Amino acid sequence: MERCFNCGQELSKDDVALCKKMLGRKIKQFFCREHLAEMLDTDVDALTEKVEQFKEEGCTLFL
Numbered sequence: 001m002e003r004c005f006n007c008g009q010e011l012s013k014d015d016v017a018l019c020k021k022m023l024g025r026k027i028k029q030f031f032c033r034e035h036l037a038e039m040l041d042t043d044v045d046a047l048t049e050k051v052e053q054f055k056e057e058g059c060t061l062f063l
């Protein structure tokens with residue numbers, strides 16, 4: 001189970017996949033949706049929309 005590097009929150013499979021998608025597949029540090037949003041200068045809702053979008057596109061990270 002991956003945890004957020006900033007706050008230690010346990011991450012869902014989707015959150016881990018989202019980090020890989022947004023930060024690169026080789027990343028060693030993962031972030032919860034809130035802290036990922038902070039890093040990317042966006043908001044949680046926008047990231048949640050992206051997750052849905054990537055799933056619709058059939059991105060293999062989200063299977």
Ligand SMILES: [Zn+2]
Nearest residue numbers: 004007032035
């Ligand atoms: Zn966090």
